[in-house]
Amino acid sequence: MSQPLRVALAGLGTVGGGVVKLLDANRALIERRAGRPIAIVAVSARDRTRDRGVDLGRFDWVDDATTLAMRDDVDVVVELVGGSDGPALTLARDTLGAGKAFVTANKAMIAHHGLELAETAEKRGVALKYEAAVAGGIPVIKGLREGMAANEISHVFGILNGTCNYILSEMEEKGSDFADVLAEAQRLGYAESDPSFDIDGVDAAHKLTILSSLAFGTAVDFASVAITGIRHVIAADIAEAAALGFRVRLLGHGEASEKGLFQRVHPCLVPLSHPLAHVSGSLNAVVAHGNFVGRLFFQGRGAGEGPTASAVVADLIDIARGETGPAFAMPVAALAHPAIASADDRRGRAYLRFTVADRPGVLAEITAAMRDAGVSIESLIQRGVASDGNVLIAIVTHISPERAVQAALDRLEGSQSLTGKPMLMHILDE
Numbered sequence: 001m002s003q004p005l006r007v008a009l010a011g012l013g014t015v016g017g018g019v020v021k022l023l024d025a026n027r028a029l030i031e032r033r034a035g036r037p038i039a040i041v042a043v044s045a046r047d048r049t050r051d052r053g054v055d056l057g058r059f060d061w062v063d064d065a066t067t068l069a070m071r072d073d074v075d076v077v078v079e080l081v082g083g084s085d086g087p088a089l090t091l092a093r094d095t096l097g098a099g100k101a102f103v104t105a106n107k108a109m110i111a112h113h114g115l116e117l118a119e120t121a122e123k124r125g126v127a128l129k130y131e132a133a134v135a136g137g138i139p140v141i142k143g144l145r146e147g148m149a150a151n152e153i154s155h156v157f158g159i160l161n162g163t164c165n166y167i168l169s170e171m172e173e174k175g176s177d178f179a180d181v182l183a184e185a186q187r188l189g190y191a192e193s194d195p196s197f198d199i200d201g202v203d204a205a206h207k208l209t210i211l212s213s214l215a216f217g218t219a220v221d222f223a224s225v226a227i228t229g230i231r232h233v234i235a236a237d238i239a240e241a242a243a244l245g246f247r248v249r250l251l252g253h254g255e256a257s258e259k260g261l262f263q264r265v266h267p268c269l270v271p272l273s274h275p276l277a278h279v280s281g282s283l284n285a286v287v288a289h290g291n292f293v294g295r296l297f298f299q300g301r302g303a304g305e306g307p308t309a310s311a312v313v314a315d316l317i318d319i320a321r322g323e324t325g326p327a328f329a330m331p332v333a334a335l336a337h338p339a340i341a342s343a344d345d346r347r348g349r350a351y352l353r354f355t356v357a358d359r360p361g362v363l364a365e366i367t368a369a370m371r372d373a374g375v376s377i378e379s380l381i382q383r384g385v386a387s388d389g390n391v392l393i394a395i396v397t398h399i400s401p402e403r404a405v406q407a408a409l410d411r412l413e414g415s416q417s418l419t420g421k422p423m424l425m426h427i428l429d430e
């Protein structure tokens with residue numbers, strides 16, 4: 001029989017526990033597909049006494065996960081601890097530096113240190129794999145890196161954070177406000193006790209930078225992502241969007257053009273005719289445009305024990321088969337460092353929501369600001385007085401330069417007519 005691929009597993013939480021269960025459940029099939037057995041030899045987590053619902057007695061327990069890199073009886077280390085730095089990064093550096101393959105689900109670490117790690121992997125001729133880091137169980141890393149390898153890719157965008165999509169879908173279904181749905185999501189375990197990485201768009205931005213690099217052949221560039229989360233989306237935005245034929249989704253959007261690389265995470269109005277509008281609950285989805293293949297749409301579970309373990313073990317099978325190609329689809333030295341494209345030069349439709357005082361002339365003031373900035377209005381909804389005495393005005397603009405829409409908002413800055421900060425969301429028209 002061929003030599004087994006010997007695995008060390010750091011982290012035995014949701015994903016790590018799932019990997020143990022999956023390797024047990026599908027052992028024979030995985031061995032046939034991989035051409036040899038995949039065998040865990042050592043594991044590590046913080047609390048040795050915790051019952052994880054799996055038999056860990058057969059594996060060597062290690063208290064200090066960072067020592068796994070140096071074991072002679074290990075061919076590949078799987079890191080499922082998390083955190084962009086700390087023990088995860090130490091383990092990644094030491095494992096690759098020692099000439100062993102490394103698998104991770106850690107998008108934060110790949111977004112911040114992926115290039116350095118890929119360079120070490122290249123130098124040592126070993127694999128660095130991270131399929132589970134973006135969109136959980138959806139094979140979108142393989143889709144871009146392998147399936148679309150022959151294409152020039154112009155756009156990649158999608159729903160990259162299941163917590164935000166769950167919150168927005170619940171707000172839509174129940175008509176509830178953001179804070180209430182977030183509290184309920186936390187109670188049910190769908191959102192972290194500190195949800196800021198998710199709801200402020202940072203997690204989606206980590207994933208977007210990885211997708212952009214693979215899609216466009218550019219260096220991973222987290223610093224240039226413009227990030228807006230979903231904290232300021234109110235139930236009325238979702239209701240007005242629905243009345244106008246849209247659903248609100250948090251999208252990560254990457255684009256490569258002659259103007260440079262553009263990356264943005266933002267709540268967006270998606271027309272009901274677009275498949276992303278129908279991606280609800282905790283699902284993820286990614287759209288990519290290739291110049292020969294056309295539009296591809298990937299959809300599935302972006303998180304959770306089973307889907308994430310599925311992606312981690314797929315990486316292990318690749319490694320068992322001897323796949324050691326470059327982590328970002330080309331050698332790090334070949335990745336481009338393009339200029340950063342400004343949002344000001346972009347054109348599109350926008351949704352604007354104002355809460356205003358109930359008095360004559362307010363609507364005229366808003367429409368005059370838009371006229372003066374050169375933005376024309378496609379549709380407008382004005383809702384009567386709410387219990388707090390405010391009136392809501394929701395506007396969809398015709399296609400306009402983003403700088404003009406911003407100029408209209410700047411003109412209204414400080415206006416006594418506005419009783420709250422206006423909301424701007426872009427509209428997906430591709």
Ligand SMILES: NC(=O)c1ccc[n+]([C@@H]2O[C@H](COP(=O)([O-])OP(=O)(O)OC[C@H]3O[C@@H](n4cnc5c(N)ncnc54)[C@H](OP(=O)(O)O)[C@@H]3O)[C@@H](O)[C@H]2O)c1
Pocket residue numbers: 010011012013014015016044045046047048050064065079080081082083087105106107132133136302303304305308
């Ligand atoms: N959960 C998902 O659906 C999902 C989806 C995609 C990607 N990911 C990524 O997968 C990774 C793991 O996520 P998770 O949800 O499985 O996290 P988790 O449930 O919190 O598990 C983390 C594990 O790491 C262990 N750990 C923490 N600090 C450690 C240290 N210093 N040394 C050794 N072990 C340590 C914990 O030990 P104890 O159990 O003893 O506390 C726990 O077993 C993260 O990078 C995450 O972003 C998760």
